Amino acid sequence: MRIDIHTHAFHNKIADKAVHHLVDHYGITPVGTGKADDLIERLDRAGLDKAVVLAAATSPSQVIPANNWAIELKKTAPRFIPFGTLHPGYDRNGEELERLAANGIRGLKFHPDFQGFRMDDPAFYDLMELVDERFICMFHVGDDLPPDLNPSCPKKMAALRKTFPKPVMIAAHMGGLKQWEYAIEHLAGLDVYVDCSSVMDFVNDDLLERLVEAFTPDRILFGSDYPLYDAGKEIQRISQRLNMSEERLDAFLSRAGKLFG
Template sequence: MTYDIHTHAYHPKIAHKVIAQLEDHYGIPPVGDGRIEDLLAKAEAGGIDRVVVHSAATSPAQVIPANNWAIGLERDHPRVRAFGTLHPDYPDIEPELARLEAAGISGIKLHADFQGFRLDDRRLWPIFEMLSGRFAVMLHVGDVVPPEKNNSCPKKVAAIHRDFPDLTIIAAHMGGYQHWKWALEHLIGQDVYIDTSSTLEFIDDATLKAIYHRHPRERILFGSDYPLFDPGVERVRLRERLGLTDADMELALTAAGELLARYGRGG
């Protein structure tokens, strides 16, 4: 079973607004309209069997609606695995985690930059303790802002990993969007997962190859970051940029299945 570990899909009432916000923030014209139907069509055309869909609550009040959306995607679309989300100011985290577990949700997405906190905010430490051994955690990492001023840099993720060795971390964007030299310094080679999303368009060949060859292959997961990029196009680009063998490519596309099977439901 092949997976795209990093995608997004939005409620049809707000998809067009989110697409406009993404283009304004990143300066990248999205390749899709953000609807789940468009994502699944593009994934199928690219030979991807399953997609993992992420959302992030930008306020405590959005936690329940965002997680309802994730639960509904899991329920209504057999090819979708959805991660829930949390916010450090949400007051009832443990009951919400129990609700997500009961629905078969495998993971939690945190996007510190969009959600308005720092990954070294100690309010997160009790949350990471609750998540350890129960959910995989997808962390957005990096931005054009230098690490010391950025909410989510590789060094902060490495500190979380040190303090919570049983927490399954996926550091998005090859360990840090535009922070790849710091990812090499702080994250690459450790037993955290990384994904390939929103990387191939921007990273130079030498850095890309250094990350790939220094990190455990079974912890490098294919991700596209749809609707910013097309899963099929990114699949071809990954293979060509790194000169991957069939076996290497198969591992990047399938390793997420084993990870998801540990939490919630895989397959």
């Protein structure tokens, strides 16, 4: 099963607003509308079977609406694997985990930069105490700020992995967006998966090869970061830059499937 491990699709009522927010933050013009039907069309063109759809509650009050959307997608969109979300400021995270599990949600997305907390915040550690091996955890890591000032960074991600060994953890953007030297230093060799979303525009061939060597191919998952990028074009870019054979490319695109049994 070929999977795009890192996408975002929004309810039609908020898709335009959500996409504009991405533009404001990243300064990248999205290729997609952020709507489910557009994502499915791109999966078809890319030869992908499914996409993990991610959302992160930007405030405690958004936890329930965001998870309602994930549960709706789980029931109505078989091409999607929706992840839920929690927030350290929400006071019923334990109950919400049970609701997500009861509705077949297999993963959680955390984006400290958007959600307004630091990855090393004690309140976030309290939240992570509630998470067990039922859930795959995807973390946004890195950004333009220096690592010590950034809400998320490879060093904080490494500390989190060491403290909480149970869940499968994925450090997005090859372990740290625009912080790849720190990702190699702090995350290589740990029990952490990474994805290649939002990476190709920012790394040269030498750094890309060093990242692959540091994390090893069996720990690198394909992610497009739709609606910022198109899956088919991202597959073409990374496969060409790493000179992948058809067999190696199929293994790369299918690797995330093993996480979901």
